[in-house]
Amino acid sequence: MSTISKPAADGNPLNGPVPSAEESGRMEHRQIIRALVGMLLAMMTAFLSSTIVSIALPTIITKLGGSQSQYTWVVTATLLASTASTPIWGKLADLFSKKLLVQIAITVFTLGSVAAGFSETTETLIVWRAVQGLGLGGLQALVVIVIAAMVSPRERGRYMGPVAAVMSVATVAGPLLGGVIVDTSWLGWRWCFFAGVPLAVIALFVVQRTLDLPVVKRPVSIDYLGAGLIAGGVCTLLIWVTMAGNQFAWGSTTSLGLVALGVVLLALAVVAEARAKEPIIPLRLFRDRTTVLATLASIAVGTAMFGGAVFLGQYFQIARGYSPTEAGLLTLPMVVGSMVAASGSGSLITRFGRWKIFLLVGSAMMMAGFGLLGTIDSHTDMVLVGVYLFILGLGTGMLMQNLVLAVQNSVSPSDLGSASSTVAFFRSLGGTVGVSVLGAVLATEVADLTRGGLAKLGISLPAGGDEGAGIGNLDELPPVVSDVVRAAYGDGTATIFLIAAALAAVSFVVILFIKEVQLRTESGIEAQHAEARAAEPKVPAGRP
Known part of the structure; x- marks a missing residue:
């Protein structure tokens, strides 16, 4: 990797060595794409592993004999660890080699995945999912930070296409691969955790060969x-x-x-x-109106998106009776919508330099998508469900990275890593709270609907008697009881989506008050060099 302490002020060879493209920040399109390859592979590894598990989780919990509460905790443990570690990774990126940090994050995530695959109990699985979360927190912060360092805010939308494509491929391939693994008897659910290991090893080598960013030496x-x-x-x-x-x-x-x-x-x-x-989260960031409002919007978006979407797998598999593979295919409309919106909005932002309109439209579409999903039950036409998911995907595709872009465009270069990770931190925080709270709401709804459904059939349960009827033992229940429980999951999921729609409405209102600022045309590295030169003591004229 390159290390620099002070670039030549004017680039004249007589005044010092001319910095490389990576050092100056003026990188050609081919160089940027080459540097992005390793980062995109790392991101593919993380997203693929996460989506494989999400679609296979109902089967995993059933095999391990877990409960609805433990189902939520398997998801929450990863989100909790990634949330707590994200701002720390971001600050480290402002101080140390981004390349080394990416490699450490990949390694931590991979080790957590392997250990999770050997889990014998749900409690052990939860612990290793937390270790996965530590690595995930690094990857989700560092990918955005590295792109910001290489590409100016105005041009960044141009490169959202490859990023959105990787996210979409991983989001599609993950559920499909997870479904195939779970449905294949000679593989078993453990390979949901092992499958991403070869890709992670490849990502480590590619990052070593392709990512070359300067480390600006300064007191740490x-x-x-x-x-x-x-x-x-x-x-x-x-x-x-x-x-x-x-x-x-x-x-x-x-x-x-x-x-x-x-x-x-x-x-x-x-x-x-x-x-x-050198604070982990510089308090001066919150003096900027855009940062404060984008952070608030990210909390609402994270709560709605993670908290609502994480239970889709349960809806398709438990309530509608589809296999894990089929459940993965049924999420395609949301994935396609997200990819189209992310790529399209990124290109239009680069072309016209306007970004707020996409945040407004995105939040409105996310609100509409969740609102429509709030009308579903255990018998809703699957074509309608697909349309609703496509609308939701369009909304999330416009929101996720563009909220980060708005913040990156408004902060000083030295705070780029901290600011980027702060937005990701609060989005993950919202997601963690969303999964936990909405999971508790769903559990209560399912319990109430199950008692009501059984009462209509003349089956009465003692207080707390419905606790034994959950996703961990559906196959062991009498068919009449199992049908009632499945219907309860289908009808109860709508409540989750209605709450998510209300949170999306909050993000829309917050975004209304964000002031649009013209996008900068210099990359993060160029801006950092300019900031460093401005801070240098001036030598009076006539003095050596």
Whole structure:
């Protein structure tokens, strides 16, 4: 990798060595594509592994004898770990080699995947899913940061096509591959975790060969205290959200204690960040209106998107009776919509330089998509479900990366990594809370609908008797009871989507107040060099 301390001020060979394309930030299209190859492979690995698991999870939980609560925790553990680690990865990217950090993130994610594949209990699986989340937090932050370092905000939309294509291919291939693995008796669900390992190894080698970004040498001060307090506070509150109402009552001493501990840790984190030389999340970022509003919108988007979409696999497989492979195919409309919207909006942003309109349209379409999905039940025509998913995909495709673009365009070059990861952090935070809260809502809805359905058949259950009727033992239930439970999942899922629609409406309102700023035409590296030159002491005229 290249390392630089101070580029020549005017690029004149007489005044010092001329920086390479990677060092100056003025990279040609061919060079950018070459550098992106490894990053896209790394992103493919993470997305493929995640989507394989999401579609196979109902089968995995059934095989391990897990519960609805554990189903939610398998998803939440990954989101929690990635959420807590994302701002730390982003800050490290401002201080150290982005290339090395990408390789570390891939390695951590891969090790977590292999260990998860050997899990014998649901509890063990949850632990290793958390390790996967640490690597995922790095990849989801670093890919965006590296692209921002190489490409100017105005030109960045041009490269969203390859990024959107990789995300879409992984999102399509993951469920299909996961479905095939689960449906193939001689493979088994463990290969859902092992399948991504070869691709991860290839990604490591490709990143080593193709990614060459400069490391700007400057004094480094790592904010260990801030990192620990942020991670501790976020994890404490997320554990409270996911366990309250299930493991203990919302108003219990345990619940209040977790809230108090989380708030205290985050308050101490704010104090630490205000005093730190190199804070993990610089508080100055929140003086910028665009950053604050985009962050709020990201929370709502993350809650709606992750919290709503993660239960699609349950709807297709449990409520509608499709196989994992078929369930993967049924998500294609959403994937295609997302790819079309991300690529199309990116190209139009590069051409016209306007971005706010796409955020508004995207949030409106996401709200409409979730609203329409809120009308489904266990008998809705699957063509209609596909149309609704396509609309939802269009909305999320316009929103996800363009919210990050708006923030990257408004912050100083030295804060590029922190700002990018902050948006991803709050989006993941919203997603984690969304999965936990909406999972609890779904569990309650399913329990109520199951009791009501059985009562109509003249079957009465004692208090708490429905707890044994869940996704972990559907095949063991009498057919009449199993049918009622499946119908309950189909009807109860609509409530999840209605809540997600309300959250999408919040993001639309917030985006209305974002002020559109003209996109910069210099890459992150170029801007960082310019910032460094501006900070250099001026030599008075006539002095050597």
